[in-house]
Structure formats: C-alpha cells, structure tokens
Amino acid sequence: MTKKPKKTARESCCEQVPASGVMPELPKKFDTFPFMYASLQCQWMYWYTSIEQAERYVENTGLCVARFPVETESGKTEERAVILLNFQRYTAHYDNSLGTTNEVEFNLLAYPANRKGGVPKMPLWEYLYGRDQTKTIGHLRLHVAADNRVAVEAGRAVFGEPKFYGVFNYVVPSLNAAMTAQEPPTTKQAWRIELINPDDPDTFVYRLRSDFTGYNWTKTNCTPIPEFATGLGRTIWTRWTIVGLFDTVMLSPAQARKIRLEIGDNDFAMTKDMRALFSDMQPAAVQIFESPPACIEPRGFYMDAIDRDRHDDQA
Numbered sequence: 628m629t630k631k632p633k634k635t636a637r638e639s640c641c642e643q644v645p646a647s648g649v650m651p652e653l654p655k656k657f658d659t660f661p662f663m664y665a666s667l668q669c670q671w672m673y674w675y676t677s678i679e680q681a682e683r684y685v686e687n688t689g690l691c692v693a694r695f696p697v698e699t700e701s702g703k704t705e706e707r708a709v710i711l712l713n714f715q716r717y718t719a720h721y722d723n724s725l726g727t728t729n730e731v732e733f734n735l736l737a738y739p740a741n742r743k744g745g746v747p748k749m750p751l752w753e754y755l756y757g758r759d760q761t762k763t764i765g766h767l768r769l770h771v772a773a774d775n776r777v778a779v780e781a782g783r784a785v786f787g788e789p790k791f792y793g794v795f796n797y798v799v800p801s802l803n804a805a806m807t808a809q810e811p812p813t814t815k816q817a818w819r820i821e822l823i824n825p826d827d828p829d830t831f832v833y834r835l836r837s838d839f840t841g842y843n844w845t846k847t848n849c850t851p852i853p854e855f856a857t858g859l860g861r862t863i864w865t866r867w868t869i870v871g872l873f874d875t876v877m878l879s880p881a882q883a884r885k886i887r888l889e890i891g892d893n894d895f896a897m898t899k900d901m902r903a904l905f906s907d908m909q910p911a912a913v914q915i916f917e918s919p920p921a922c923i924e925p926r927g928f929y930m931d932a933i934d935r936d937r938h939d940d941q942a
C-alpha cells in the first residue's frame with residue numbers, strides 16, 4: 628500500500644474542507660438565506676457584569692468571555708464582562724407575504740478561543756465605536772424571544788439560537804407616533820419594553836423603561852457584528868451586517884440612574900439567568916438604530932381651496 632505523503636505545515640494550515648463540514652445544512656424551507664430585513668429598529672443596552680459569573684456560560688462552547696477595562700471610582704482599573712439586551716423590531720418582504728417580528732436577544736460579549744492573531748482588549752466605548760477591526764468580539768446569545776413563530780423556527784434550525792416564542796408589551800419612538808406642538812415625534816426618545824413570561828402570562832421576564840430625550844449621540848459603525856449560538860451541538864458563528872449608522876452614548880452615572888430595569892420574580896430560564904448575571908442594574912451604554920423610511924406620504928389638501936375662497940368673497 629502506497630503511503631500518502633505527509634502534508635507540509637503550510638498545506639495543513641491552508642487546507643480547505645467540504646462546505647458541509649464548515650456550515651450546517653439549511654432546512655429546505657429556509658434555503659433562501661441570507662435573510663434580508665426590509666426595515667429595522669433596535670435598542671441595545673449594555674451592562675457590566677462579573678467575569679466569574681459570565682465564565683460558566685462559555686464552558687464547552689469554544690468561546691471566551693470578552694474582558695473590558697473599567698476605571699473604578701477609586702481610580703483603579705478592573706476588568707469586567709459585558710451583557711446586553713438587544714430589542715429589535717423588523718419587517719421582511721417575501722414573494723407572497725409580509726413578515727413582522729418583535730424580538731429581544733439577551734447576550735454576553737465573547738470571542739472565539741481559537742482566534743489566531745489575537746483579540747484586542749479595549750474599553751467598551753472603543754468597541755462600540757467599531758474600533759475592533761478584527762470583528763471577532765461578538766454576541767453570544769443566551770436567550771432569544773420573538774413573537775413570530777417562523778422567526779423562532781428559523782432561528783433555532785438555521786443559527787442554533789436558544790429561541791422561544793414570547794409576547795411583548797412596548798411603546799417605542801416612531802416617526803408615525805402622535806404629534807403635538809410640544810413633542811414632535813422626531814424628538815421623542817422614551818422607550819418602554821416588557822417581555823411576558825411564556826410560562827405565566829400574569830408575570831414578566833423583564834421590564835425596561837428609559838427616556839433618552841435630549842441626549843448627545845455619536846454616530847458609530849460597529850458592524851459586521853459576530854453572533855454566536857450553541858443550539859445545534861456545535862457553536863455557530865454568524866455575522867450581522869446592519870446597513871447604516873448607530874446612535875451611541877456612554878451613559879453618565881446620573882443618566883444610568885434614570886433607567887429602570889426590573890427582572891421578574893419567577894423560575895423561567897431567562898429570568899433566572901438575568902438574575903444571575905445582572906450584578907449592577909445601572910447600564911453603561913446604549914445604542915439605537917433605525918432604518919430610514921422607504922417613502923413618505925404627507926396629508927392632502929383641497930384642490931379647490933382658492934376658488935372656494937373667491938366664491939365665498941363674492942357671495
């Protein structure tokens with residue numbers, strides 16, 4: 628039997644493998660990826676948390692908890708992990724229908740342990756401003772809720788997301804919100820988001836109230852954003868490219884104290900993990916994204932208004 632020649636180090640390093648070994652097979656009903664969003668509105672809010680608490684969520688995933696240096700009130704620098712609630716509303720255009728979804732991801736910032744070339748360590752504000760050009764620090768989805776059952780099925784089957792059907796109560800900024808002279812819709816930035824407990828509709832997973840009216844935002848671009856999930860038996864890495872700029876703000880202590888996060892008192896899995904990871908209830912940063920309108924139709928006016936005025940004067 629002829630022995631196969633040994634591969635050189637370069638050949639081993641540059642080896643390609645069949646696509647089936649790199650990417651999970653798409654279920655037939657979801658073979659139209661990438662998924663195209665027709666519109667998207669997001670509020671992403673970030674909190675620091677304990678690295679020790681976060682470590683157990685990356686065990687056996689091939690991921691590491693991303694560490695961010697934080698200057699404490701005493702002037703010392705400590706390292707913290709970061710969690711976020713990523714609330715999003717989006718629409719999709721299909722060939723025979725329209726889809727609408729409200730969704731939230733409860734995520735932990737992490738990166739692949741096998742990343743070659745290193746992963747930068749930087750303050751949170753630099754990461755949110757898009758200065759991680761390696762694009763390896765991303766969102767490990769711990770829990771995902773959506774009120775569209777197709778989105779739930781696709782998230783689980785295609786991306787391995789820990790996704791479940793959830794119901795939201797919310798009031799968020801909108802260009803189509805009711806307008807008054809004092810508060811035109813372009814200045815309103817009050818958000819109220821509640822995720823109902825799927826096991827008991829009389830209780831909630833979390834409630835988040837915030838009002839960013841009058842804040843000074845910075846335009847930032849941090850995409851594409853790596854997203855990780857473990858629900859298919861192997862860790863899946865996807866990239867989310869959001870076409871447009873975020874509004875980003877690092878919150879002062881006074882601003883953070885005005886934001887109200889309540890976590891439910893129940894045994895639902897997401898509730899329990901939120902209670903475990905939220906050691907500091909005051910957020911560190913917020914990002915908001917809203918895709919622009921595709922078209923605009925203002926109110927109408929009477930075509931015969933001038934002739935009617937002349938007729939009234941002659942009467």
